Amino acid sequence: MNTPNTFMxxxxxxxxxxxxxxxxxxxxxxxxxxxxxxxxxxxxDDPEFQAQVQGYLKQYVGRPSPLYFAERFTEHCGGAKVYFxxxxxNHTGAHKINSCIGQIxxxxxxxxxxxxxxxxxxxxxxxxxxxxxxxxxxxxxxxxATDIERQQPNxxxxxxxxxxxxxVTAGSGTLKDAMNExxxxxxxNVHDTYYLIGTVAxxxxxxxxxxxxxxxIGEEAREQxxxxxxxxxxxxxxxxxxxxxxxxxxxxxxxxxxxxxxGVEAAGHGVDTDEHAASLTGGRPGVLHxxxxxxxxxxxxxxxxxxxxxxxxxxxxxxxxxxxxxxAGRVEYHSIKDDEAVAAFQLCTKLEGIIPAxxxxxxLAEAEKLAKQMSKDEILVVNMxxxxxxxxxxxxxxxxxxx
Amino acid sequence: MSQTRLKTRFDQLKxxxxxxxxxxxxxxxxxxxxxxxxxxxMPGAGADVIELGMPFSDPMADGPAIQLGSQRALAAGMNLxxxxxxxxxxxxxxxxxxxxxxxxxxxxxxxxxxxxxKDAAQAGVDGFIIVxxxxxxxxxxxxxxxxxxxxxxxxxxxxxxxxxxxxIADRASGFIYYVSITGVTGTASAVTSDVDAAVKRIRQHSDxxxxxxxxxxxxxxxxxxxxxxxxxxVGSAIVKRIADNLDENGKAKAGLSEAVLSYVQELADGVxxxxx
Ligand SMILES: Cc1ncc(COP(=O)(O)O)c(C=O)c1O
Numbered sequence: 114m115n116t117p118n119t120f121m122x123x124x125x126x127x128x129x130x131x132x133x134x135x136x137x138x139x140x141x142x143x144x145x146x147x148x149x150x151x152x153x154x155x156x157x158d159d160p161e162f163q164a165q166v167q168g169y170l171k172q173y174v175g176r177p178s179p180l181y182f183a184e185r186f187t188e189h190c191g192g193a194k195v196y197f198x199x200x201x202x203n204h205t206g207a208h209k210i211n212s213c214i215g216q217i218x219x220x221x222x223x224x225x226x227x228x229x230x231x232x233x234x235x236x237x238x239x240x241x242x243x244x245x246x247x248x249x250x251x252x253x254x255x256x257x258a259t260d261i262e263r264q265q266p267n268x269x270x271x272x273x274x275x276x277x278x279x280x281v282t283a284g285s286g287t288l289k290d291a292m293n294e295x296x297x298x299x300x301x302n303v304h305d306t307y308y309l310i311g312t313v314a315x316x317x318x319x320x321x322x323x324x325x326x327x328x329x330i331g332e333e334a335r336e337q338x339x340x341x342x343x344x345x346x347x348x349x350x351x352x353x354x355x356x357x358x359x360x361x362x363x364x365x366x367x368x369x370x371x372x373x374x375x376g377v378e379a380a381g382h383g384v385d386t387d388e389h390a391a392s393l394t395g396g397r398p399g400v401l402h403x404x405x406x407x408x409x410x411x412x413x414x415x416x417x418x419x420x421x422x423x424x425x426x427x428x429x430x431x432x433x434x435x436x437x438x439x440x441a442g443r444v445e446y447h448s449i450k451d452d453e454a455v456a457a458f459q460l461c462t463k464l465e466g467i468i469p470a471x472x473x474x475x476x477l478a479e480a481e482k483l484a485k486q487m488s489k490d491e492i493l494v495v496n497m498x499x500x501x502x503x504x505x506x507x508x509x510x511x512x513x514x515x516x
Numbered sequence: 517m518s519q520t521r522l523k524t525r526f527d528q529l530k531x532x533x534x535x536x537x538x539x540x541x542x543x544x545x546x547x548x549x550x551x552x553x554x555x556x557x558m559p560g561a562g563a564d565v566i567e568l569g570m571p572f573s574d575p576m577a578d579g580p581a582i583q584l585g586s587q588r589a590l591a592a593g594m595n596l597x598x599x600x601x602x603x604x605x606x607x608x609x610x611x612x613x614x615x616x617x618x619x620x621x622x623x624x625x626x627x628x629x630x631x632x633x634k635d636a637a638q639a640g641v642d643g644f645i646i647v648x649x650x651x652x653x654x655x656x657x658x659x660x661x662x663x664x665x666x667x668x669x670x671x672x673x674x675x676x677x678x679x680x681x682x683x684i685a686d687r688a689s690g691f692i693y694y695v696s697i698t699g700v701t702g703t704a705s706a707v708t709s710d711v712d713a714a715v716k717r718i719r720q721h722s723d724x725x726x727x728x729x730x731x732x733x734x735x736x737x738x739x740x741x742x743x744x745x746x747x748x749x750v751g752s753a754i755v756k757r758i759a760d761n762l763d764e765n766g767k768a769k770a771g772l773s774e775a776v777l778s779y780v781q782e783l784a785d786g787v788x789x790x791x792x
Contacts, residue, residue, distance in 0.1 A: 127652070135652075135653060136650065136652045136653060137621060137648040137649065137650075137653055138648060138650060139576070139577045139647055139648060139650075139671070140650050140670070140671040140672065140673050140675075140676075140684075140695070141577075141671075141673040141674075141675050141695060141698055142675075143650045143651075143652065143675075143680070144675045144676065144677070144680060145675065283583060284573070284574075289574065293574050293575075293576050296576045296577075297576060297577070297578075297579070297699075297700045300577065300698065300699055300700055301698060301699035301700065301703065301704075302698075303675055303698055304698070399622045399625060399626060400620075400621045400622045400625055400648065401574060401622060402574075402576070403648075405625075408622075410622070410626065412595075412626070413595040413596055413597075413623055413626065413627075414572075414596070414622040414623035414624070414625060414626025414627065415572065415573040415590060415595075415622075415623065416573045416574050416622070
């Protein structure tokens, strides 16, 4: 990166954040990816397109999402004041819809008739199926067979919304395999299909494009905290699967170096076991799904299956911009285990009357730890990336309850 | 251009007035010993160029047949070092048949590009087809490979316009691989008239031999496509013959290699009948 005094300059024209990112895709997809980039560059600064996006975000998604002072959670921690950025209150119940609105409007502009998407927790699948219903486009969602099993409510929601849910049995039947299958479908249907990627990963321009559509989270949070507290927060915390809710919250604060920023990876059974999803903490740089980034892989460069109780974090990679921010030392990445997330899920539900997504529960668990170490006049903002209704079956199972 | 094994082979076939049969198998599929036997038997069965797959956990551009082959190979303990060892052993018996390694970039990146190129050249590898390295990423591997005297074979697809064809032609070496379907390997059959037009279009941009692949599933199609180009590439159809000869535990049945190689012979007969 040429401008050493900013962390916000990436990516360069080759889609690189430092050494990360790029366009590692099959030749068949190259013309299409260049076309997506061209259209994205056109709309990025087009006031008419932006107004269209803002209109849907306000009237359909329900933005801005509140920045809520979690008083009882704060009291419980006994340290920093904890605010929740309430992405769980968005239409469809997670932050994923922010980028879906932007991307579907782009796909329409490109004249595409059919939308494909991958999904882990089903939140991105539901958000995609939702915008496809809204705009009358054909929708196919690829979902790992294991994830279909643990996210039944979302599978049914997608079907109700008119999407076809295609089970993927290859590999461990989770998010990575769903993404492979979506890429295979795309190669076969380039002429009429747009691949609506759900996170800040994949080939350029997806990581930057999804970040641009998600950065509204951080822009709002910044304005809201100035309004409510008259100053910037001391710390931001967000969970990281591919990294879109985290990039969305973090990006507008990257150059405010007094703000400590923490991404939370899923530690599954522990990063010292071979069952986790912490690609930064436990992986090394490699190339998968169109970009260079930190990956869980063996000595031969074969990708290792990730594990997390949370389907939305169960991915062996991470968006390339996070890899860059990790190497640059601007963002710290911690990790939270399955059982810690389950405990935070229950804690938040009881203390605040908010049922958080299992993904967001990872951020909450880390926020709880960190807030405890902070003083009462400090401020911590945690991204409540989604609601947890979809996870009640998984939680019941973890608690040994039969529904 | 120096006289590489690939150039020698294509020149020689041109003199004979026929096209090449390029066969694909994944190294280590279904197990190391059987795979070695298949590799050793390929030239005798009529393969003119061999594509040897480097197995990868996430073969995004491959259909079910090659995905499964890749999984079998990994389960059998195949890795990049062993792939090179297989090539080294093959070279002791055959110093003429070109071997092109095909696969995805991550295992190579993990091995280290410079070390891999050195070891591959020493083992007797002639070139590479790396599916997830388009021209936009040429600095990663294509340029270093060509600097090391090895061919980097670019894929060229029906989605390419003339500008893109030129971009590819400017960088290609060895041969140009025309992906005759928009899709992953082994999932559809190429349409003759489309391929004919595409090959003619490619020839306006490049003097390199043009091979056709991804959409050839029978000896008959191999014959047709060989008639339109300089080489017919068959992969999934061969890998399916491997799968057909596994027992219920996924182990090679007796006679697997004979069955697979006799199928290769059928393909070779088809290709040789194309331009007699
Ligand atoms: C509620 C919620 N939070 C977080 C994630 C993780 O994705 P990302 O890291 O892209 O925000 C998901 C993914 O499904 C999700 O549903």
